[in-house]
Amino acid sequence: MIAEAVPEMFVRLSILFEEYGRLLDEDRLEDWTELFVEDCHYDIVSRENVRQNLPLSLMLCDSKDMLRDRVSALRQANIFNIHTDCHVIGPVHGTVMAGGWEASAAYALYQSTQEGETRLFSVGRYHAQVVEQGGRLCFARQRVVVDTGAILTLLATPI
């Protein structure tokens, strides 16, 4: 039923996820939003909520405009703790779906303070729907399922 993505697709999806993590790590949030299609859906949910089929999201943007607003608000308010992100993303799983690909990957997200103290902020898995637009891959949907729930009251920037 489900076709595994061919090796070339593995590489293209890996490059997309690499860019996703790197743009966040480099605080290039505006560029990061450009990885999404206009009619995108981005949310962060806890694995526990997924398991119980509860609708609550820790972050939810259901269009690219809403993602841009979120980023813009972060730039202006800047009330969250200043930190540096480091995303270490594992190999990407891709399967062909109608009009694109489903892709998932495990991640570990570390945050470091300006004093150079690092802590594990979140681990979990990306579940994405990826489409091709103008020859490059974009996220139509990105759901971040986090295993780590305890510290997510501090969640400000995207994962």
Next chain:
Amino acid sequence: MIAEAVPEMFVRLSILFEEYGRLLDEDRLEDWTELFVEDCHYDIVSRENVRQNLPLSLMLCDSKDMLRDRVSALRQANIFNIHTDCHVIGPVHGTVMAGGWEASAAYALYQSTQEGETRLFSVGRYHAQVVEQGGRLCFARQRVVVDTGAILTLLATPI
């Protein structure tokens, strides 16, 4: 002497290791056993034991039936702490050997409780022998060499 695997093989081995980690993370242990050949060998050993050439294994299954039994026992007993695994696996090293490939990769394994607390459970390296069966790659042998020994009294599920 040792031939490096070609780029295509790098991708195929990466996809195999991705599946290995993902099936464990999704608690699809029965599917995970299907990544092994019937006459497989799976064990977990500490790096310290490997260094001293000591035979003690932290977990050992020397056939696929034994892997299935292990998984079956986990399903029935379920006395271990409920947790969610998250494997973040690094790039895979592959070399050609007689009849297949040797493959290794570093991993970090995080475990999260149902309350959403995450801890680093184990880091180390996979050392696998991989063969092709019916057009897909399988593990003939998987040895997990763990750097982290202190908490392995809690070891229940495969790494």
Next chain:
Amino acid sequence: MIAEAVPEMFVRLSILFEEYGRLLDEDRLEDWTELFVEDCHYDIVSRENVRQNLPLSLMLCDSKDMLRDRVSALRQANIFNIHTDCHVIGPVHGTVMAGGWEASAAYALYQSTQEGETRLFSVGRYHAQVVEQGGRLCFARQRVVVDTGAILTLLATPI
């Protein structure tokens, strides 16, 4: 302006970074120096210093001979804490530059004691310049930008 590396290059760069991490993890430091060109530049800097454009390096070798000296000194002195490294490296970003490629990747470096206690030692990002010599890829320049500054007084082996 900047051309993204083609998929084949993604794989070749991934293999290079895999080897980089694995040789360090296996304490094969002499082999690790062979990944560099003679006229190489290797340094470790904190992200905070990069941000403020401060020149201070946590480690600096501006030729392969200097790298070899450093490794040789580590072998003879051996006064640093004995530990085992585990590098988990994320997907590699590659762009074409004159005469080679720029490549970067996020990493998490764990260190384990002989007693099997593991701690997160450093996270950050590699920023490399890669060239081809005799058909294989080598580092012309490797800058390790570390997010984690607090424990770097213990820095002895390369990251």
